[in-house]
């Protein structure tokens with residue numbers, strides 16, 4: 012069963028993934044504690060990728076690949092031809108700075124796909140990132156979420172501009188699809204429809 | 217008050233279905249405890265010491281008699297026949313069964329109520345002055361905008377999982393009664409030099425472990441931009457607020473870390489892009505919502521009433537009640553009435569099913585079928601005719617709702633504390649009850665005069681102890697319960713945070729400690745001085761010396 016849900020013209024279904032997600036090589040990360048508790052979230056802007064990880068990442072020589080932001084930035088020049096062919100996508104984690112990507116590309120839409128990795132369900136930064144990509148930076152191609160993605164985030168992610176969702180491996184993507192339509196007429200304007208209810212409907216006076 | 221249209225009702229009905237399915241998945245073990253937690257919290261469901269606790273939203277403290285009856289019936293059917301009004305104007309059920317909570321929500325939806333975002337790391341119920349719309353010192357009734365903001369914040373997709381809870385208060389009076397300065401965002405409405413509705417925006421206030429009063433981020437915001445401006449603030453917070461440490465995750469820490477000028481710069485940089493976008497409130501939308509908050513169909517009456525005057529002079533108990541529980545009103549011949557949920561020796565803010573029905577009937581008969589809850593945890597009938605006050609008093613008194621102690625020492629603001637709350641360091645209700653018993657003499661209470669005493673069972677400060685003239689905080693010392701005392705806190709335009717007077721006390725000592733604080737005040741006060749004024753004039757030391765004297 013595929014874990015990937017795709018929204019197309021408002022209809023959702025699970026599809027096969029034709030992109031290869033390139034991960035960073037594992038490094039040993041020390042467990043951080045604060046006030047006796049394990050630190051679960053990374054700070055926005057925190058540097059988490061080492062130069063070794065970047066150089067040690069193997070970029071497959073052909074095919075459609077989604078590269079980690081830092082790897083993409085380090086190899087942008089040599090990748091020009093493949094970017095031109097639409098073979099290169101980029102992923103970033105919720106604590107990474109979106110502008111590092113937007114500043115590096117004159118036209119964001121040369122990327123057919125951008126993916127955002129959310130390490131923890133409760134990390135709502137992903138919604139702002141999606142929203143900014145769609146509304147501020149005019150990104151029109153596929154916007155995908157992956158990581159700790161469970162069905163109860165989907166409605167919010169959809170409204171924040173995402174149109175593909177990789178459901179966490181231990182959960183059913185088919186079950187999750189239902190939640191994309193938890194609400195039929197939301198109140199506020201968002202990335203999927205910028206008009207708030209008071210602009211969308213005649214609510215009488 | 218606001219009436220749902222089809223859109224509002226659909227959202228609330230769909231919410232019930234969504235929540236019912238979440239509960240089903242949790243019970244079927246398709247959701248782990250950790251996964252279920254943020255979901256249930258966004259619906260006001262806590263897992264407490266003895267049972268779950270369900271917090272029901274009372275948007276900006278406004279209720280209809282129909283809603284209150286339904287709440288009463290719910291406490292009877294699903295709980296132990298009583299509920300608890302919180303300092304956020306909401307109603308809490310202490311003993312519902314987890315499996316019943318979807319049915320409770322379904323019943324609430326039939327009277328246009330819900331538990332959406334009453335907890336969790338999201339935008340919470342927006343609070344305001346309990347006298348909104350009727351207070352003589354009101355410049356602008358903030359409820360229409362509060363309702364527009366309620367809708368905007370309900371399931372806001374971008375702000376569904378913030379670093380921490382986010383509280384907004386609105387106020388439109390000369391004397392702030394909504395404590396806007398201790399909220400993540402405080403909105404103070406006023407009329408600008410052109411006579412237009414404008415807002416002074418405060419940001420970064422909050423109590424809890426690190427109490428901080430808010431700072432003004434914008435002196436003048438045109439009302440059309442409230443949603444977009446708040447979006448800019450909350451977006452900066454969502455992206456940059458600390459998620460690595462729950463104690464540092466509130467917006468106040470971010471504002472302090474960046475400094476207000478840098479924070480404002482970032483907000484303005486966001487706002488440029490949002491400012492005139494589709495979430496700009498239109499005149500038509502404001503008018504549509506404001507229609508629901510038009511003044512009641514008042515009779516034109518003189519501002520005196522012979523029967524009322526006669527009752528005052530003939531009945532000292534009634535006179536005492538009117539002095540404390542009856543408040544001025546915009547409309548001549550009308551008054552607002554506070555029904556005390558602080559009878560001595562009972563948990564502050566608790567109300568039984570039967571009392572809810574009594575209040576609902578009083579609202580129907582004497583106050584246009586509406587009532588309010590206050591952050592001081594009392595109920596208010598906002599529109600009572602002067603000539604009806606005596607009848608209201610008699611009926612309220614018969615139901616135990618007319619203790620004439622509003623604004624007095626025994627009108628204690630108190631969180632549920634260790635009796636219910638699993639986060640508590642110490643119990644708070646028994647302390648409140650012991651103080652009420654110590655000061656059970658009404659004449660003495662009236663002599664002490666206006667004073668606010670607030671109790672929280674832990675750092676989370678649900679009882680707002682930092683802004684109590686006397687604040688009591690439950691602390692844990694080697695596994696036993698102790699109480700730290702602050703004085704000099706105050707809510708309002710001249711808000712201040714209290715100062716700790718010294719080492720903490722055991723529960724038994726607390727009534728005596730409060731007594732000593734009062735003794736110093738009585739001894740030192742000048743004629744017109746309230747407790748807080750004396751503390752501000754003479755400082756903390758004389759109180760400290762007396763309390764800790766051997």
Ligand code: SF4
Pocket residue numbers: 631632633634637638639640641672673674675676677678679
């Ligand atoms: S202040 Fe602490 S003890 Fe009291 S209700 Fe809040 S969390 Fe619970």
